[in-house]
Amino acid sequence: GQQLNQSPQSMFIQEGEDVSMNCTSSSIFNTWLWYKQEPGEGPVLLIALYKAGELTSNGRLTAQFGITRKDSFLNISASIPSDVGIYFCAGPPPPNTDKLIFGTGTRLQVFP
Amino acid sequence: NAGVTQTPKFQVLKTGQSMTLQCAQDMNHNSMYWYRQDPGMGLRLIYYSASEGTTDKGEVPNGYNVSRLNKREFSLRLESAAPSQTSVYFCASSLHLSNQPQHFGDGTRLSIL
Numbered sequence: 542g543q544q545l546n547q548s549p550q551s552m553f554i555q556e557g558e559d560v561s562m563n564c565t566s567s568s569i570f571n572t573w574l575w576y577k578q579e580p581g582e583g584p585v586l587l588i589a590l591y592k593a594g595e596l597t598s599n600g601r602l603t604a605q606f607g608i609t610r611k612d613s614f615l616n617i618s619a620s621i622p623s624d625v626g627i628y629f630c631a632g633p634p635p636p637n638t639d640k641l642i643f644g645t646g647t648r649l650q651v652f653p
Numbered sequence: 654n655a656g657v658t659q660t661p662k663f664q665v666l667k668t669g670q671s672m673t674l675q676c677a678q679d680m681n682h683n684s685m686y687w688y689r690q691d692p693g694m695g696l697r698l699i700y701y702s703a704s705e706g707t708t709d710k711g712e713v714p715n716g717y718n719v720s721r722l723n724k725r726e727f728s729l730r731l732e733s734a735a736p737s738q739t740s741v742y743f744c745a746s747s748l749h750l751s752n753q754p755q756h757f758g759d760g761t762r763l764s765i766l
Contacts, residue, residue, distance in 0.1 A: 574754055583657070583743050583757030584696070629695065639703065639750040640686075640711065643696040 545644035564630030676744030
């Protein structure tokens, strides 16, 4: 089936650093969603993107819908310890927009 | 505002036992979903319900059944549990299908011995 590839798989950074991660697909997507999952909890929606080229921020987080519509990017500026978690991209795989598929996640560790 | 509530939070079963995982949402959403999460594999869709009265298979439906009891509740049943079904199960809901962001519960951690 279709897959979303996320990179990097994991990141170990120091508090205050900026973080960049991305998600790519072999197919064109019309929606990109970014979720964060903390230990013992379910994924929480961070940002939703609906248009190619769209750039949306949520606090220190900024996500972009790639121009090719086959990728999306998430940046976190000035990381803090509570940014720790797994970040997932997700989107409805064409032509079926009824369901979401998820990437395998980027695990972020922040050291003080 | 509770959002999506799953019960139980933890469960241990023996192979062959049956169990129903419960999910309820209070956001007046039409669509509901069941996923399983395994290490290194992300979230995989088991079944979903576009609206009350309808259910459809997702990516990994074998060994599971679902019931959309009413608009609020969507249950997942394991008729004869197998060790391969050891996983974390998440329920989610969205206003409608079609590009709508999904809101997740906190999961049920299920171990089958």
